Amino acid sequence: MTNTSATPARLVCIVDDDPAVRDSLALMLGLKGFDCRVFDSAEHFLKMPPSRACCLILDLRMNGMSGLELQERLSSLQVRYEVVFLSAFADTHVMRQAFLNQAADFLEKPVVIKHLLEALERSFSRLDQTNQSQAQEQMHEALTPREREVLDAVAKGLNHREIGEALGISPRTVEVHKSRIMAKFDVKSLAELLRLVLRGDRPKQQRSG
Structure with a gap:
């Protein structure tokens, strides 16, 4: 019998206009037990945002809306996100802006999977702490x-x-x-x-x- 009360897998949304990057990351992270969803643009993500908290793996430079522009739009959505940026074009100014916007991490392409997994663990830990605090606040209310x-x-x-x-x-x-x-x-x-x-x-x- 299927256990319908099991905790759902942690959700990772991969937004990158390079299909090879999207597919390889989704495959590797899926094998690690993550629930992965892929998007080929920021606009695609905004049309179909997830309904539960997730970690967003976000390419910095994409056709159309950039990763930084998408990050700034996340606050208007009703779901909590942690953002891990991936980019081959990182510079100090861009990284500073990403972290000012509360990015969880900023990793260079080609990404080292060990470093990405560590960033995801930190991100989901922060999401869990937020969920816990909000649950307690709701109970006190x-x-x-x-x-x-x-x-x-x-x-x-x-x-x-x-x-x-x-x-x-x-x-x-x-x-x-x-x-x-x-x-x-x-x-x-x-x-x-x-x-x-x-x-x-x-x-x-x-x-x-």
Whole structure:
């Protein structure tokens, strides 16, 4: 039976007007387990942008829109990207502009696959950290003001009685608030809750309903 809940492969979009480069990179990265999609121009990519976060391997010089121009357009899209530039025409000014626009890396052609894989690992690590931070922000936003107060007190190590005294509520009410917080964060124990809040560990997917 197919496991439909498996995590999808990490998505890499390759934008390069050289078909040999596109195809060879897609083949090599596909063998490494990445989900690769290829585009022959920046315009092609903008017509069919992915619907989930990805790393973009972007040629600097292409017919039509350049790689730098595409990078500047990414902020208008609703998906998070990390950009790794590939170019045989790199200079200090161009690299500086790419990094000012938050490029993850800038590699020279012909690219060394080991260096590209390292750049992709760093890129996906940054995407994962962003996803984690946003998930925690969304969960905190789902809390009521009182639940946030209780959560802050729990994070400080206060017990139910101490929290109740600090907030002017009964220990039983504190317990009710804590139970609701744990349900919203989809954790089963106080240890899980503290690990999530204090260490920022990746939360599990919230239950619907």
